[in-house]
Amino acid sequence: MRIVDAAVVVTSPGRNFVTLQLRTDAGLTGLGDATLNGRELAVAAYLSEHVVPLLIGTDAHAIEHTWQSLYRGAYWRRGPVTMAAIAAVDVALWDIKAQVAGLPLYQLLGGASRDRVATYGHASGRDLPELFDSIRARLAEGYPAVRVQTGVPGLQRVYAVAQPDADTVLPVVEDWDSAAYLRHLPGVFESVRNEFGPDLPLLHDVHHRLSPQQAARLGRDLEPYDLFWLEDVTPAEDQSALRLVRQHTTVPLAIGEVFNTVFDYQTLITERLIDFVRSPVTHFGGITAVKKLLDLAAVYGIRSGLHGPADISPVGMAAAVHLDLAVHNFGIQEFTGHPPAAAEVFRGGYTFRDGHLHPGEAPGLGVTLDLDAAAAYPYRRAYLPVNRLHDGSVHDW
Incomplete structure (x- = not known):
């Protein structure tokens, strides 16, 4: 053929x-x-x-x-x-x-290892009341776990916390102060635990913003709140930086959404410096490459937590869900859904019910592309935000 x-x-x-x-x-x-x-x-x-x-x-x-x-x-x-x-x-x-x-594709990957795929949703707020409302909304949608992101006093625009549209041209500029963040975040998680109890799995994404020393301090400070994971605590191009973090905290670590090959993980996996690998099928070379990554991770007791926000298309998400269902060392799947119009362009595929995904039983991925509908939504130039410190210098976004 x-x-x-x-x-x-x-x-x-x-x-x-x-x-x-x-x-x-x-x-x-x-x-x-x-x-x-x-x-x-x-x-x-x-x-x-x-x-x-x-x-x-x-x-x-x-x-x-x-x-x-x-x-x-x-x-x-x-x-x-x-x-x-x-x-x-x-x-x-x-x-x-x-x-x-x-x-269905998962059958070619060894068949189902579980009945359904657990997910986590995103909750955020500029202050605690707004954050609590967001967490309640995710729980009402059925999510069994929630990623918690919060505003920081003194900062106007912070990663993953909704703000009014800026009057400037794209990319949007966010601001950052690591010291203020480190002072504020432990109290947020203390309040969340007091409000929602000890059983709700909580996650948090640092988004590469801290030095290894700062990341080690944050991990230690968050240990009392029993996080499911702490994500991207420091830029991991220097994989050895995670040794310092691991030495000082037992909080589970997840990393890798910006990694592209298994070589980016080699030290992290073989030295057990992380607990979850985060690379999406879409940016890592596909099913062939991610399956090999997860097989290597399994040898070291490391689980999957594949990147899955709305910028992974329904096609890429379907591929991830087939893998999630099949691999033994599945951990959790990030899932935020897609804009409603996406369902006009990408038909069929996985289902989301009670906070869990299933890829379905249709042959292949199960997704079809409506070319006429796609043509009705032309490309629009867009950028990710950038991040700056108070002195104007560029920081990691």
Whole structure:
């Protein structure tokens, strides 16, 4: 069975998504997510100009060979643009293969290891009353676990806390003060625990903002509140930085949403410096690569917690849910849903019920792309925010 046609579809039903559509000489169509938030057109061009010409006429069943060819054959390896493009091809080929088998994709990954996939939702507030309302809203939606983000006194715009629209052009500029954050956050979690009790799994995302020493202090200060995990406590390009954090706190650590290959994790996994790996299928080279990552992590007792906000398209989310259902060392799945218009463009796929996801029993990924609906939502240039300290210098966002 050969690939005879490929199309790269860029659409914006509430936000920008990049989808690769592969078609075979047997009339089957496979979909892959290539969305790279804020740099979507870079991946679309990489696919259209460099990858698609290599795919026409190739064996649609040769998933591993195609993956290695795209990774090794370009010479310039790794990086988010390359790995998102490879991911789209890989997922589309797995979608096709599962359709040929007449099975949902998770069956080709070893079958179900669980009945359903537990998720966590996002709660945030500029102050405690607003935060408590947000947590109650996530619980009412059925989420069994909640990520807690909070405003910080003296800071106007903070990551993941809703603020009024800025009057400036994009990207939005947020502000930051690590000392103020470190003073404020433990009291927030004390208040949350007092309000919601000891049983609710709580998560928090630092978003790479702290030095290793600051991250170690934060982990130690949050230990009394029994977090499910503390995420991205420090920029982890220097993997050895997590040794200092691990030495000073027992709080579970999750990291990796900006990682692109297993090499970014090598020290973290083999030295057991983290507890959860966070890379999404969409940015890590697809199902083939993430499955290998999770198999390596399992050897060291490390679980999955795949990145899954709204900038992972319904195609990428479906791929993650199939993996989540199949792998033994599943931990939890981030899930925030998508803008309502996305359901017009991406049809079918997983279901979300009582805080849990299931990929369904349709052959393949279970997602179809409505090209007419996609055309009604053209691409809109958008950027992620940037983060600055009080002196104006750029800090990690």
